[in-house]
Every structure is written in structure tokens, then in C-alpha cells.
Amino acid sequence: MRQVSALLRHAMLAAALLAGTGTLPLHAQTPADASRPKVVVISLDAFGAKSLHDPLLPAFTLKALMRRGAYAASMTPINPTITWPNHTAMVTGVDASRHHVLVNGLVVGQRGSTPPHIEMWVPKSRLVAVPTIYDVAHKAGLVTAEVDWVAIKDARGIDWSFFENPDPDGPIARDLIDQGVVSRDEVAHFHDASSQAWRDLVYTRAAVDIIRKHHPDLLLLHLLSLDSIEHEAGYGNDAGRNTIAFLDDRVQEVIDAVRAAGDLDRTTFLVVSDHGQRSLHHWLHADVLLRQAGLQDAAARHPSYSIPEGGYALVYQKHADAASIRQLKGLFTGQPGIAAALTPAEAAQQGWPTPAQTDQAPDLLLYAAADYAFDDNKGGGNDFITATPERGAHGYPNTDPLMQAIFVAAGRGIRPVGEIPSFPNVDIAPTIARLLHLSMGDIQGRPLTNILAADRDADAKH
Structure with missing residues (x-):
């Protein structure tokens, strides 16, 4: 009985924070345009749809977002069901037959007389064959940002970046170093002997810094702890559930930062994943x-x-x-x-x-x-x-039930419709475009109009 009561108290606290009663002692700069809508996309790598529907899942922030907005029974990834192809699908609105990202990087040396290999840190222009939503947003004059997104190195459509393999001399890295979050040496050796949980904490703090100082109109944040632990320990155990609780706190940290920056009433939050795990x-x-x-x-x-x-x-x-x-x-x-x-x-x-x-x-x-x-x-x-x-x-066919991903949406422009049927993840990019009043052109995906409020309704609500 005490356990159930504790769960209810935690859920009520999360709902109160989302409703605006929580505070975060941050000193935000005034946004350049206080009327523009904003979208924050948080990808929780390898978060399977089956896990999200566990009634006792320790994810109180996500559950509160689900109650206030919309969530999918599942979201179908593209083939192949791994990280880079699906993150690319979500920002391009097309599958791999058109964007051409098939692995976590670029395959080089294939069809030769020696083994091929994968190069990860190649420019986005060499990897992605079609435009992205952040390209469209940037061209329209919106402020774009990414933290640990993929297939995005040296992307011209990104204004503020904390790359997966960050540059210690980059502006966001310098901010974190000045704040004492990390040392320059830790950034310079970011993947050496550090845990993925530590990196996800730093990625989240980088996102908070960008939100506070730059008020991006589109922010893409990617966190990897769940994928990392499940690769080591398998799927469907306490190692994964405990990691979900950790990631749920990171989502709350981002929401608190948006609130403290004065942007909550015009921000849409999309929490997604790229694939499941088995x-x-x-x-x-x-x-x-x-x-x-x-x-x-x-x-x-x-x-x-x-x-x-x-x-x-x-x-x-x-x-x-x-x-x-x-x-x-x-x-x-x-x-x-x-x-x-x-x-x-x-x-x-x-x-x-x-x-x-x-x-x-x-x-x-x-x-x-x-x-x-x-x-x-x-x-x-x-x-x-x-x-x-x-x-x-992961990487099994996208018809595999355990490969299905999550989708949760709440905030400006999202109707509180609860659960919606499954849909393909190529619908994410055009949905972001609709929320930001942009057009993606000829793509495979379609906006999720069943969860979107009319602009006048969204403005009246906030």
C-alpha cells in the first residue's frame, strides 16, 4: 500500500511540474521573438513501445505528458531498425530507399578485395541524400539546435550544436566548461572510460544551456543510456527499467529549462525513440x-x-x-x-x-x-x-513487435486525445513542419493532423 501511495505522490508531483508550478533557478536571456512556436524533440534510444505501456513503469514525467497530450500505441520504424537510419527518417520524412543511411555512419571500401568498414564522423552532406526539417527551418530563418543527434556532422542547417563527439572548443562545450559541468579534458576524451549515463547527463546539460541562452525554435536531443544498457544486459529487465527512470528525469530537466526560459507556453514536446530491442x-x-x-x-x-x-x-x-x-x-x-x-x-x-x-x-x-x-x-x-x-x-525487420518505438506529444498545438493508432516514423518530420508553419515538400510522411490543434485553438489555450 505504501508503494502505491508513493507512486501516486510522484505522479502528482510530475503533473504539477508540467502544469507550471515547478521552478528551476536559471537566468534565461529574453528570446528574440517571443511569439514563434517552438518544438523540442527528445529521442530516447531503443525505448520499445511495449515498455511504455507498463502501468508501473518508473516514468512519471512521460506518463504526465501522455495524460496531457497524445501518445501512440506504437510508432513503426523504417528498415533497418537501427539508430542512424531511423533518426534520419524522423527528420527527413522518408525511408532509407530515399535518404540512403543504412548503418550508423558511412560504409566505405565495400565491393573491394578487402573488408569494408564504417566511418562515423563524416559530414552530413555525404550521408543524407535529401533535405531535413532542420534544413528547412534554418532556411526559413528559425533558430535550430542539436545535441547528440546523428548523421548531422557539419550540418549547415544547425545553428547551435553539441555534437555526439563534441569539440572542446565549441561554444556550448565552452559554456559547460565555464559552468564547471565538465572539464576541457573530459570533453576532449568524451568517450574514453565514461559511462553512457554520464554522457547523457552532459548532453542534457548542453540542451539546457542552449535553451537558456539561445531559445531554439527547433531542438533535437538524443539520449542513449537505454540502448547502451540493453545491449549489455538484454531487454525487459530491471536494468532497462531503472535506466528509463533515469531518462525520465532528463526529460523533466529539459521541460524545467524550457519553463525557466519563459518558452513553455509556446513549446511542443515530442518524445520519441528510434527502435525497440530484443x-x-x-x-x-x-x-x-x-x-x-x-x-x-x-x-x-x-x-x-x-x-x-x-x-x-x-x-x-x-x-x-x-x-x-x-x-x-x-x-x-x-x-x-x-x-x-x-x-x-x-x-x-x-x-x-x-x-x-x-x-x-x-x-x-x-x-x-x-x-x-x-x-x-x-x-x-x-x-x-x-x-x-x-x-x-535490434535491426530485425520493422514488422517485429519488439522493434516498435514510442511517440508522446504534449504542449502547444497538441490536442489531449490520449492514445492514437500506430503510425510510421516518417510522419514525424511533416508534423514538426506543421507545428512550425513550414513545408517539407515531396516526402513520404504525412502530418499527424489527428493530434494537432488549429493555430487559433493552440493560441487560445495558452
Whole structure:
């Protein structure tokens, strides 16, 4: 009984804070235009839709937002169901067949005689093949900002940035250093020996700094703690639930900062995720089969190598043709742990680009079965399948219930409609555009008009 009462007290406190009774001792600068609408997008990486619907989930801020606004039964990610492709889909309004982001970075050296690899820190202009909502907003004269968003390095459409791998001499980093949040050395070695929770705390403080000083019209914030812990511990346990409680506090911290900056009554909050997660106990090593088939020999006519990405793997083949791809497909079809081996034409039916559209597209797409995921073969072993203690992975087909993501919206312009049906995440970008009075042009997504109030209604409400 005491536990239930504590939950109710915490929920009431969160609701009171969202209603405006909470305060944060920040000294905000006056916004340049106090009439423009604002949108804050907070992405909680790997937050599965199934978790959000747990009635005892320790996420009181999210639950309060759900009561005050709208939330989806689930949000369907695009294929592939990993971080960079789906964050890109949410800001472009198109799937990977058009934006061409297939991994967490850029695949380089594919279709050669040596193994390819992924480069993460390449300019956005090399990664994303279409315009983004922040490009459109920036061109319209709005103030744009990002903290730990992805596929966004050196993006011209961003005014204020605290990059995933931050520059210690950047303006936001210097602010945090001056405030004593971090040292210059900690920023310079941001990913060395630090936990993801520590990094997410710093990312949140960077977002707070941007809100206080620059009043962005569009802010994109990405937090990774849940994805990190579930990769290590698997899905659906207390490690994940406790991390959700930690992330819920970060959402509240951002809301408090917006309130203290004087922007709460004209801000829309969208809390989203990119994909879910599932547990596994077996690794698949695609390069083992390729090597055993002679496809990695020095004299091979069609050298073939894989890029493992958890629930899927990309296989690239030098000088691939229809016959060699059929043979490649036959090598994997029916193998234990392989759910599907798809040719480019077959993968295109699931929203993947083809090699004719982009060199990022594979010559063969592999999907892992449940309880399996693809991993590299850096140890050089000869086993196609190896056992592992419970881990978490994503990248499985976007029809998998455990890959479904979350969507919660509240604030200016959002009607309190409660739960809405599932929808594709390409609808996020045009919804942001509608809230900011912008147009995205020719895209696949459509604005979520079922949750949007008319402008006059939104203004009257606040």
C-alpha cells in the first residue's frame, strides 16, 4: 500500500511540474521573438513501445505528458531498425530507399578485395541524400539546435550544436566548461572510460544551456543510456527499467529549462525513440561462411564481405551479377539462425535502396532469426554460430513487435486525445513542419493532423 501511495505522490508531483508550478533557478536571456512556436524533440534510444505501456513503469514525467497530450500505441520504424537510419527518417520524412543511411555512419571500401568498414564522423552532406526539417527551418530563418543527434556532422542547417563527439572548443562545450559541468579534458576524451549515463547527463546539460541562452525554435536531443544498457544486459529487465527512470528525469530537466526560459507556453514536446530491442543468446558470423566458400580468397572472382549490424547484416560483393547473387543467397538460405536472405529487389520491397540507387545498398541482405544476431569475426574463429550470455540487439525487420518505438506529444498545438493508432516514423518530420508553419515538400510522411490543434485553438489555450 505504501508503494502505491508513493507512486501516486510522484505522479502528482510530475503533473504539477508540467502544469507550471515547478521552478528551476536559471537566468534565461529574453528570446528574440517571443511569439514563434517552438518544438523540442527528445529521442530516447531503443525505448520499445511495449515498455511504455507498463502501468508501473518508473516514468512519471512521460506518463504526465501522455495524460496531457497524445501518445501512440506504437510508432513503426523504417528498415533497418537501427539508430542512424531511423533518426534520419524522423527528420527527413522518408525511408532509407530515399535518404540512403543504412548503418550508423558511412560504409566505405565495400565491393573491394578487402573488408569494408564504417566511418562515423563524416559530414552530413555525404550521408543524407535529401533535405531535413532542420534544413528547412534554418532556411526559413528559425533558430535550430542539436545535441547528440546523428548523421548531422557539419550540418549547415544547425545553428547551435553539441555534437555526439563534441569539440572542446565549441561554444556550448565552452559554456559547460565555464559552468564547471565538465572539464576541457573530459570533453576532449568524451568517450574514453565514461559511462553512457554520464554522457547523457552532459548532453542534457548542453540542451539546457542552449535553451537558456539561445531559445531554439527547433531542438533535437538524443539520449542513449537505454540502448547502451540493453545491449549489455538484454531487454525487459530491471536494468532497462531503472535506466528509463533515469531518462525520465532528463526529460523533466529539459521541460524545467524550457519553463525557466519563459518558452513553455509556446513549446511542443515530442518524445520519441528510434527502435525497440530484443534479447539474444547466439551470435552469427557471416564472414565465416563467406570465407569457407572461398569468397574471401585472394583469387576469388567475386570477393564478398559482410557488415554485421545486430538483427541484420549487409553483404557486399565485388563485380556482383545476377548469377553470383543467386549463389550468395543460396549460401545463407536455410542456415540455422538465418531468417531471410534477400536480393536487392527483394529488400527494396521493404524500403531498402538498391545498389543502382546508392553504393551503400548491399548485394545481399541477411536477417537474423529470434535469439540470434550478427556480430563480427575479429577473433578469426571457424564457427558460424557462437553462444553468448544474454545480450540485446535490434535491426530485425520493422514488422517485429519488439522493434516498435514510442511517440508522446504534449504542449502547444497538441490536442489531449490520449492514445492514437500506430503510425510510421516518417510522419514525424511533416508534423514538426506543421507545428512550425513550414513545408517539407515531396516526402513520404504525412502530418499527424489527428493530434494537432488549429493555430487559433493552440493560441487560445495558452
